[in-house]
Amino acid sequence: MKRFVLMALASCALAIVAQPAAAQSKAKPRARDLGVPFDGTPGPLNAITDVNGVEVGHRTLISGEGKLKVGVGPVRTGVTAIFPRGKASADPVFAGWFTENGNGEMTGTTWVDESGFLYGPVMITNTHSVGVVRDAVIKWQFEHGPPAPLDDWWSLPVVAETWDGYLNDINGFHVKPEDASAAIENAHGGAVEEGSVGGGTGMVCNEFKGGIGTSSRKLSEKAGGYTVGVLVQCNYGIRSNLRVAGVPVGKEIPGPPIWDSDTGSIIVVVATDAPLLPHQLKRLARRVTLGLGRNGSISGNDSGDIFISFSTANAGAGMSKTPAAITILPVEKIDPLFAATVEATEEAVINAMVAADTMTGIDDHRVEALPHDKLREVLKKYNRLAETK
C-alpha cells in the first residue's frame, strides 16, 4: 500500500508509473514459497515463459487518488501483451479457445476458430479499452511488426479484458494507443511480473486483490517432456467460494463484502510446445474450467471466463504457401497435458493473489491483498501446509 501512496504522490496529474516491480519481483514470495501444495512439476520459472519463445510485456497505469472524476482518475489499469513466438516473429501458432462464461470480450476469435491459427499477440486490458488496444495492435503491426504472412494486409487482433471499474476510472478511457505499443515493446522472455501489473493492475479476485499470475508444468520425458504454461488475468469470484489447495480459505478469512454476486472475470492464456492441432488446443482451453473448479469458482453470471491456448510447435506451418509438413500428438498421449493445464491454472490464480498488494482506487475503494501469514495459518489448520525450502 505504501508503495502506491508514494507513487501517487510522485505522479502529478496523469503521470504514468512504469513497471517498478521488476527488480523487486524476485524477492516476492509466490504461492509455493508460502507452502501452498500443488500437484505436478513446474518448469524452471514456473511461468508461461517456460514455453520456449513466449514473451510477456506489461504496461501499468497508476495515477491519482481519491474521488472519481471521470476522465481524470484515479487510474488503476494497464495492458498486458503475450507473444507466442516473441514479438519479432510473424509466424502464427495453432490455437483454440473456449468460453466458460461469456460476460466478457475476446476479439479475433472467429478467425482463430476458422483458420486454426493465432496471428500476433494476445492482449489483455480493461473492459472499456479493448477497442483502443485492438486498433493499436494493428497500427503497431503495420508500422513496426514483422512482414505479414498474408498478401493483402489486414489484421484481426486478439484482445481480451476484465473489468476494473471498482478501482479504476474505467469510463475515463485512460489506456491510449501508446500504452498498447508499450506493452508490446516491453514483451520479453524470462520471469513474468505478477500481481497488480499490466492489464491486471486494477483487478479483484475472490474479493482479494487480483491481477496477473502465472505458472507452468514440465512433463516427464516419458510423457513427452513438453511444457505447459498458463497466464491469468484474474478478477473473478466471491470470497466465500475460494479454495486454496482444496482448503476453504475464503470462508476462513472472512472480510467485508465487495460484491453481492460473482462479479469479475478471468482471462486465461495456455501455452505449450506440444505439437497440438487447433481442435486439440480447444481441449486444453476447456480444461481451464477444471482448474478454476479446484479453486472453488462457480463462474458467475457477471464473469467473463474466456480462455485461449496455443502451441509453439509446428513453426512455419502457417507461413507456408504449399502443403506443410507438421506433427500431431496422438490422441492417447494428451492426458498429461490436460493435467498440466488444470494444475497450472489452479496455481496461476493463487500466484496472482499472492503477488498482488493491497490497493486503493476510485472513491477510496480499497481491496486487501490475500494475507500471507493468515493463508499459511489456515493451510496449517487443515494440515495442508507444505514444507518450504
Add this chain to the structure above:
Amino acid sequence: MKRFVLMALASCALAIVAQPAAAQSKAKPRARDLGVPFDGTPGPLNAITDVNGVEVGHRTLISGEGKLKVGVGPVRTGVTAIFPRGKASADPVFAGWFTENGNGEMTGTTWVDESGFLYGPVMITNTHSVGVVRDAVIKWQFEHGPPAPLDDWWSLPVVAETWDGYLNDINGFHVKPEDASAAIENAHGGAVEEGSVGGGTGMVCNEFKGGIGTSSRKLSEKAGGYTVGVLVQCNYGIRSNLRVAGVPVGKEIPGPPIWDSDTGSIIVVVATDAPLLPHQLKRLARRVTLGLGRNGSISGNDSGDIFISFSTANAGAGMSKTPAAITILPVEKIDPLFAATVEATEEAVINAMVAADTMTGIDDHRVEALPHDKLREVLKKYNRLAETK
C-alpha cells in the same frame, strides 16, 4: 461383495436380478452421513427427484461370474431412465447440453440444440447398448407412451452411456429392448437408488466402484426458492486425482491401479424447476465441469463427460400450437442456480462412490468400494470431518 456372490449363485445362466437394493437403500449411509462436508442446502431427498415431477427408473443386469465368454457373461450392466415430467407426460421440457470431453455418446442432442426442447426421457446405459436402448424408447413411446405432441410421428431419443467393459461382457450385448422398457416402467418419484444399479451397475469411478449418484440443492426464498437436482452415472477418473471436499483422498487411500490413464466417462443430468430457457440451461450444463473440478477431475481423453440439463418450469410451452406465454429468469438472478449445480454435482459423485459396493466381474476383475471408515479417517486427518447427526 457377498451380496453379489449370492446373487450369482442363485442365478442360473443369464437370469436377471432385478433391483434388489430398493428396500435396503434407506439404510445405506450417504456421503453426508459419513461426515463429508458440502456447501449449500439439499432438498428433502437430496436427490434429483426433489425437482417436482422428475422420475427415475433402473434396470440392473447382474449374472454370471468368472472368465469372460462373449455373449454369455459375466454380465454387470443395466439401464437408467430419467423422466423430467414423469413417464405419463408427453410435454417436453426446455433443455441444454454440453460436452467437456466427447469420448462418449449422447444421442438426440442436435434436436435438443435446435428445438430447445427435450422430448421424452434421458436414458443411460453402457457404451455398446446405446442403439438398442434408443430404438426401444421409440417403440415404447409408440406403443405405450402418451400421445405425441407432433403430427407426423417420429422420435429422436436422448440416450447416453459410459463404458463398463472392465466388469461387464460389453461385447455380448446383454441389454435387450425389454430392459430399456423395464427401466422406463420402473421410473418413479421419491428416493433414488444409488451405486451399482441401472446404467451404473458396472461402473468404476476414480478407480473405486462407481455408478449412480444423486444430490440436490434447495435455494432460499430470497434466491427464488428453486430446486436443482443432479444425477450422475460416474465412471471417470484415476485415483490419484480424487479430492473429496478438497481433501486429497485418492492419494491418501492408494490401491492397485486399474487404469494407466483416465478411462471412463461421466454422464450428468441436471434438473431444475427454475424458469430457464434453453440458452440458460446450457449455462447450467457447463457448470457441471466446475463440480467435477472440485473433485479433482482432469476430464481425461478416454472420458465421455457429457452433461444435459432441463427445466420443468413452463409446462405446456412445447405443446402449444400458438405463441405460448412462458416465464424467464432474469440474467442477474442465475448465480444461485450455478452454485447449486456445482455443489450438487460435487456431492452426487461422492454419493455414487459411497453407495457402490465392491464388485467382481469378468475375468475376476475386482473393483473395491471407497472404504467408508478410511474416508472418515482421511477427512479427519485434514480437519474436514463434519459432525453427523
Add this chain to the structure above:
Amino acid sequence: MKRFVLMALASCALAIVAQPAAAQSKAKPRARDLGVPFDGTPGPLNAITDVNGVEVGHRTLISGEGKLKVGVGPVRTGVTAIFPRGKASADPVFAGWFTENGNGEMTGTTWVDESGFLYGPVMITNTHSVGVVRDAVIKWQFEHGPPAPLDDWWSLPVVAETWDGYLNDINGFHVKPEDASAAIENAHGGAVEEGSVGGGTGMVCNEFKGGIGTSSRKLSEKAGGYTVGVLVQCNYGIRSNLRVAGVPVGKEIPGPPIWDSDTGSIIVVVATDAPLLPHQLKRLARRVTLGLGRNGSISGNDSGDIFISFSTANAGAGMSKTPAAITILPVEKIDPLFAATVEATEEAVINAMVAADTMTGIDDHRVEALPHDKLREVLKKYNRLAETK
C-alpha cells in the same frame, strides 16, 4: 414403378429384394446426361468414390404393398454404408461435421469433434433404425473388422438418418442387424447406385422421389489436383422451392402436395483427398449449406440437415503411438475445395432425384419421380438446357 410392382409380386411376405438396380444403373441417365448445367469438373465417376479408397454399400429393403400394418409392412427402407478407406482398414480419417438444422440424428459426433477423427464408416438409414444399425456396426467391427487402433476395445459409430415414414412402415423396425452388416459387406469402390437404394429407398425430396445421389469435382493441378466427392441421402424440401441450375423447376412442375411444410432431412457426406485438418473439414461441411441454397432449400424446421466431411490424406496419423508427421493445406489454398463442395452438393441432390423412380408405399402413398422430359423442357424455357453428348 413397374419395376417395383414386379418386385412386390415376386416377393412373398417380407422377402428382401437385394439391390437389383446394379446392372441397369449404367444405362440410367444422370442429371448431366439430361442437360442440366453445373459448374466445375467432375471426376471420372462423378461420384464420392472418385476419392481414392472410398467404398459405398447399400442394403435395400422393399416388400409388401397396400395398407400399413405396423410390423408387417409395406417396407421401403434400407441402409447405406460409406467407408473412407475401405472396409478393410481400421485407419481413421480426419473429420468434421456441421448441422444446418438439427431435426435429425448423427451419432458419434461428439467423439469426431473431440478426437478430430472418424473411426469406421458413416452409416445412413431411417430415423427409427439408427439404434439397431449403430450396435450392429459395433458387432461387425468386433467380429469381422480389422484390428482396432485403440487398446480397450470400444466403438462410437457414426450413424445418421432421414425419415421414410410416408412410404415405409417405419415403426415396424424392419431394419435388422444383418441388414447393417449386409450394407457393410456390399461396400465397394467404383460406380455408386443412386436413387431409391440403401438408406435412401423410401425418401422424398422436394416432393419428388428422392434417395441417394452423388457427385464429385476434380481440381486443376494448379489448385492442387485434389478430388472432392459428395454423397447425399436426400429427403428434404417442398416442391415450390426447388431450383435446378437456378431455374425455378419446382414452380414450373406443380403437383399434388405431399407435405404442408418442409418435412424430411438431408444427410450429406463430403470426402476429399486434400490434406485437411479437422477444423478445415468443419469448414467444408459448412459449405454444404451453400449448395443446398443453390437448389432453393430453406432448411425447414422438420429437416435434419446434418453434414460430415473427411479427408483420406494423412493415412496412419490416427494409428501412430508417437507424434505423427502429417501434411496440412495452407489456409489460402482452400477456396477451390469450398467451390467443389458447393458444386458437388448441388449436383448430387439433382442426381438423386433424377435417378429415383416413382414409388408407392404404405397406404398406397405414391411419390412421383422428377419427370426427365418435363425437366428438360423447363430448362429449355429458361435457356439453361446444356448440350449433351
Add this chain to the structure above:
Amino acid sequence: MKRFVLMALASCALAIVAQPAAAQSKAKPRARDLGVPFDGTPGPLNAITDVNGVEVGHRTLISGEGKLKVGVGPVRTGVTAIFPRGKASADPVFAGWFTENGNGEMTGTTWVDESGFLYGPVMITNTHSVGVVRDAVIKWQFEHGPPAPLDDWWSLPVVAETWDGYLNDINGFHVKPEDASAAIENAHGGAVEEGSVGGGTGMVCNEFKGGIGTSSRKLSEKAGGYTVGVLVQCNYGIRSNLRVAGVPVGKEIPGPPIWDSDTGSIIVVVATDAPLLPHQLKRLARRVTLGLGRNGSISGNDSGDIFISFSTANAGAGMSKTPAAITILPVEKIDPLFAATVEATEEAVINAMVAADTMTGIDDHRVEALPHDKLREVLKKYNRLAETK
C-alpha cells in the same frame, strides 16, 4: 462516378462528405424496379426498418483521390449503426448469431451467446476501425445513452466489419470516435440508404461495387403476420459465381478481375418482430447462408461471413428484475420466418449492388457498378425478367 469526383473536388484535404445520397435515394431504382424476380412479399419499405422500432444510421467518409498516402487518404469508408428498438431505448432484444466463415470480426458475441440478449446497437465499419467504433459506442452510451439496465455500468458493444482496403486508406485509421457517434445520432426509422454509404462506403461485392443493402418480408396473417428485415454490408465474392434470381449474371457480364480469390466479407443483420428466443434466433442467422447460396456464394476463405439476428418482441424481458412473462413461437411455426430470411437476404445483396455507384479510390482503383441495363438484358436472355410497374 461524377458524384464522387465533385465530392472530391469540393473537399479539401480530409473534409468529410456527410450522407449526400439521402434526397436522391428515393429516385434510385432497386432490384425489383429493374425487374429482378424474387420470392415472397416485402414490407412497405422493403427494408429492415419495416420491423417496428428498428433505426439505421450511416456516417460516410469520402475524401481525397489518387495515390495512397497512409494517414492522408484517399478515404472511402464509414460507419453504420442499427438499433433494434431505436437509440432512445436501453431495453435489450433477444439475439443469436452465426459464422459461416470467420475471417472477420464481430465483437460482443460471447455475451450475446451467454445472456441471449443484444444490448445496444449493431455497428458495422471497416476491419481496422472496429476498435475505435467499439470504445466510442461505450462512450456514447455512458454520456448520451439511456439509463443502463445493469447495476455496475459496463458495456460489451457489438461491432462488425468488412475490409475496404482496395478503395480506402484502411491503415490510415480515418474513422474517429465522432464518426461512430454521428452514425448513432443519424439513426432513424423509415427508408434506408443503400449502396456506398456508411460502413458500406468502400465495399466490393462479386467484383462489382457493393455496400449496404436491405430488404424485408411480411408474412401472411395465417403465418403470423410477422415481419423479417435484413440489412447487409456486402463485400464478398468473385464475379464468376454471381447468380441473380438463379441466372448466371456474373458469367454473362465478365469484367477485369479485381481479386484472385473470394476476398471480402459480408455482415448480415436479421431483424424480426416474431417472438423468437435466442436459440431460435440462431436458427434464423444460420438461414442467411442459404440466401447467399442462392446468389452463388462459396463463402471463400478470405471472407468474414458473420450474421446476427434479433427479435423486437418481448419488450422489457431484459429489464425485469423478477421472472418475466414472455412469448415463444411454437417450434412448428418457424418455417415462414426461415423462408423470409433466405429470401430477404437474397434480395438485400442484389439491392446493395444495384444501389452502389461506380467508385474510384486509392491508387485509382476503380470498381464498376453492376450495370442496370446489362443486368436486365441478361435476365431477359434467361427468361427471368419480371414485369415492372
